[in-house]
Amino acid sequence: MTGPIIQIAPWQLFLCLGFVLLAGGASVYHKLGLGRDLLVGTIRAFAQLFLVGYVLRFVFDVRLSWLVLLMFTFMVGAAVHTIRGRVKDRTIPFVIPTFLSMLVTYTLVTMLVTGVIVGVKPWWTPQYYIPLAGMIVGNSMNAIAISLERLFSDLKARHAEVEMKLALGADYREASQDILAGAVKAAMIPSINSLMAVGLVSLPGMMTGQILSGTDPTVAIRYQLVVMLMLVASNTLGALAITALIRKRCFSPAQRLLLR
Amino acid sequence: MPQNIGPETAAHFFRKNGRPVANGPGRVYFPGMSGQGSQETADRADAVLALDKVSFAYPGGPAVLEEASLAIEAGAFAVVRGPSGAGKSTLLRLLCRLEEPDLGRILFNGTPVDAMPPPALRRSVAYVQQMPTLLPGTVRDNLRLPFAYRANSDLTPPSDRDIQARLDELLLDGLTPDTAADRLSVGQAQRVCLIRSLLLNPGAVLLDEPTASLDAESARVVLDRTATLSRTGVTVVMISHSETLPEAATRVIEVHDRKLRYA
Numbered sequence: 247m248t249g250p251i252i253q254i255a256p257w258q259l260f261l262c263l264g265f266v267l268l269a270g271g272a273s274v275y276h277k278l279g280l281g282r283d284l285l286v287g288t289i290r291a292f293a294q295l296f297l298v299g300y301v302l303r304f305v306f307d308v309r310l311s312w313l314v315l316l317m318f319t320f321m322v323g324a325a326v327h328t329i330r331g332r333v334k335d336r337t338i339p340f341v342i343p344t345f346l347s348m349l350v351t352y353t354l355v356t357m358l359v360t361g362v363i364v365g366v367k368p369w370w371t372p373q374y375y376i377p378l379a380g381m382i383v384g385n386s387m388n389a390i391a392i393s394l395e396r397l398f399s400d401l402k403a404r405h406a407e408v409e410m411k412l413a414l415g416a417d418y419r420e421a422s423q424d425i426l427a428g429a430v431k432a433a434m435i436p437s438i439n440s441l442m443a444v445g446l447v448s449l450p451g452m453m454t455g456q457i458l459s460g461t462d463p464t465v466a467i468r469y470q471l472v473v474m475l476m477l478v479a480s481n482t483l484g485a486l487a488i489t490a491l492i493r494k495r496c497f498s499p500a501q502r503l504l505l506r
Numbered sequence: 507m508p509q510n511i512g513p514e515t516a517a518h519f520f521r522k523n524g525r526p527v528a529n530g531p532g533r534v535y536f537p538g539m540s541g542q543g544s545q546e547t548a549d550r551a552d553a554v555l556a557l558d559k560v561s562f563a564y565p566g567g568p569a570v571l572e573e574a575s576l577a578i579e580a581g582a583f584a585v586v587r588g589p590s591g592a593g594k595s596t597l598l599r600l601l602c603r604l605e606e607p608d609l610g611r612i613l614f615n616g617t618p619v620d621a622m623p624p625p626a627l628r629r630s631v632a633y634v635q636q637m638p639t640l641l642p643g644t645v646r647d648n649l650r651l652p653f654a655y656r657a658n659s660d661l662t663p664p665s666d667r668d669i670q671a672r673l674d675e676l677l678l679d680g681l682t683p684d685t686a687a688d689r690l691s692v693g694q695a696q697r698v699c700l701i702r703s704l705l706l707n708p709g710a711v712l713l714d715e716p717t718a719s720l721d722a723e724s725a726r727v728v729l730d731r732t733a734t735l736s737r738t739g740v741t742v743v744m745i746s747h748s749e750t751l752p753e754a755a756t757r758v759i760e761v762h763d764r765k766l767r768y769a
Contacts, residue, residue, distance in 0.1 A: 409604055410639040410699075414652035415629035415706065500603050501624040 251459045263288070302376065311370045315353070318379050322348050325387035332391040335398035337505055340492045344390065347488050352382050355480045363472055381452065381473060382480045385437065389481040393433035393489045400425045401496055401505045408503050418497040426493055433485040437478050444474060553577035553613070554710055554741045555601055555631070557766070560610035562593075562600060570596050572764040573610065578710075578743065583736040583754050586745045587769070588761035594745045595636065597761060598712040601743065602633040615709070625657035632708035636715050636745075638695035645669070645690075646683035649702050664705055672701045677727045692719040697728065710741035718747070729754070 266288050273280040305313055326345045333340070356379040361369030369375070401408060404425060411421035444450060445467075449457070452473055456466040496505055556577040563569045570593040578584050586594045599605040600612060603619050612619045619627050629652075640648045646669060653663040664672070669683045676697045681690070690698065696719055703711060713732065717725035733754030736742045743759075744752075751758065758769045 406635065406637060406639045407641070410635060411651075411655075412604065412624070413602060413628050413633040413635070414655065414702065415625045415657040416652070416655045417625050417657065420655050498606065500606055500620065502604055502606065 302372075305376065306372045309372065311368070314370045314372045314375055317372075317376060318353065318356075318383075319349060321380060321383050322352065325383045328387055329391045329394065333394045333398065335395075335402075335505070338398070338492060338495050340394060340495070343491050343495070344394075344488050347491060348383070348386065348390070348484060351484050351487060352379065352386065352480060355476065355483070356382055359472065359476050363476075377452075378473070378476075382477065385477045386481050386484040388436065389433040389485045390488050392436075393429045393485040394492060396429040396432045397425065397489050397493060397496070398505060400428060401493075401503065405503060405506065412501060412503070418494070418501045421501075421503075422493055422496075426489060429489050430482070430485050433489075434478075434482060437474075437481045441474060441478065444470070450474070554580050554582075554615060555743065556613040557597075557600070557607075558611040558613065560600065560607040560612060562596060562605065562607050564596075569764050571600075571607075571761075571766070574764065574766045575610075576759065576766045578741055578757075580741055581736050581739045582756050583733060583742045583752070584744070584757045584759050585751060585755045586743060586759045586761060587747075592761040593764070594761050595714055597759075597766070598633055598714055598743060598745065601710075601712055602628050602631045604633065623657070625655065629657050629706050630709045631712065632703035632706060632710070633712040634699055634703050634714060634716060636718065638692065638699040640687040640690070640695050640698060643687055644683060645673070645681055645685045645687055645698055648687050648698060649683075649705060652702065652706055658706060661706065669701075672705075673698075675727075676701065676731060677724050693721070693724060696720065697724070700728065700731075704735070708740065710743065711735065713742065713744040715745050715747060 266284060270281055270284050272278070273284065301317075305317055322345060326341060326348065329344060330341055356375060357369050359378055359382075360366045360371065360374045364374060364378075366374045401422065408421045408425070412418070450470055450473075453463075453466045453470040456469060457463055496503065498504055557571075557575050559573045559575055560571055561569065561573055562571045586597060588594050596605060600607060601614075601619075603612070603624055606620075614622065614627060614631055641651065646666065649669055650663045652658050653661055666683045673679075673681045673683075678694055678697055681694065681698075687695070687698070696716060700713070700716060711732075716732070717728055720728060729752045732742050732744065733752065736754060736756070744755075746752070760767050760769050
């Protein structure tokens with residue numbers, strides 16, 4: 247079970263390109279027109295992963311707290327960029343508040359996981375901090391995008407209902423309580439579903455990675471549990487905090503709905 | 507033919523020191539057309555609802571109102587008329603701050619509306635939307651909805667007997683507090699929405715075509731109820747497309763060419 251991990255040599259990696267050639271050949275034969283995309287995709291995957299690999303090795307070697315946090319900030323920035331692309335409504339500026347709250351919330355959550363639960367010293371040790379933070383940010387990115395998209399679309403679709411409540415003396419929170427809850431709930435469903443299906447449908451990536459690198463599966467599941475529970479918590483906190491923050495911006499100081 | 511009301515007409519209603527002389531129901535006064543400042547502002551402070559040189563446009567749209575002014579006194583029954591898209595609904599929405607003027611001020615009982623917490627203002631200046639909006643649930647759930655809001659926490663939710671009495675009063679005979687809200691016709695829903703707003707004992711009601719979906723008999727009942735309100739000192743501002751004016755109407759406001767005038 248345990249033992250040193252088998253290295254993948256360059257010629258083995260090169261051999262792996264055979265898979266792409268196979269897919270490319272099928273594309274040409276069936277006139278799928280995917281040849282160019284396959285080529286670009288393969289080159290990008292190689293370039294991006296090699297780059298990240300070397301950057302990570304550098305960050306792991308130099309072990310500087312500010313560099314770890316800088317990399318974390320960059321990851322959050324990339325996540326917010328993705329969220330920006332997925333949320334169609336542009337009426338309410340949400341990018342900067344989302345970036346700042348993700349940065350603060352997820353720094354704290356990852357600190358808690360590495361420093362308290364896993365017990366790494368120092369808490370920013372890059373081998374732990376960066377992969378765990380990456381999972382938190384990547385997962386929450388989906389939750390926040392779903393939640394914001396739902397918030398904006400429901401506030402628009404249920405405009406009359408929100409104004410009815412405002413006209414009856416509700417404050418903006420009371421007038422949009424149902425919509426906020428619906429948006430956060432929609433964002434939470436995927437991570438709750440994955441809690442239900444884990445281990446039965448697939449082995450999660452992190453656990454697979456640990457098992458491949460020789461870790462005892464019973465150790466790997468502990469890490470996986472920490473990660474999954476951490477993800478549920480960080481998704482809930484992030485989606486709730488950011489959706490509530492952006493919801494406030496959907497109303498003017500006069501508690502008037504700005505989305506039409 | 508609509509006419510602009512200048513300060514001369516205003517002087518008919520207000521003494522020189524700015525205190526109202528004839529403060530009875532139905533006095534509508536349109537200051538600000540002449541551009542004389544402080545005296546008129548003092549006058550408007552005595553009105554229940556007032557617009558002071560208000561300009562408004564929806565974002566990216568043409569001007570809806572330009573330096574429009576208006577003052578409505580306690581117990582007035584003002585009917586708002588004008589062509590479609592002239593800004594009648596916008597006027598009502600401005601009065602309860604669901605829209606905010608680009609320029610100018612809006613006053614409720616002499617206080618600029620932006621100095622009041624919006625929930626408190628909207629509880630006092632009740633806006634009833636043209637399209638009735640009810641939530642899933644019973645008529646009772648819908649009528650008790652606003653009593654859950656913090657701004658209304660001092661009010662007691664209506665009892666079933668009270669609800670039934672109010673339903674009967676507006677000819678909603680077949681309905682009980684337990685009737686499912688999604689089974690109501692538009693006309694019934696419109697009346698339930700009116701009841702819901704009146705349960706908050708507002709000082710003024712803004713009605714956006716409350717009789718548009720009603721048969722003649724129900725419309726008459728709603729107008730009678732509205733007239734009773736204005737007789738008890740509640741100010742009524744009602745949009746109507748109907749050619750025939752409600753008998754109880756004390757003033758007709760025309761929204762025309764980005765100004766407010768009375769006919």
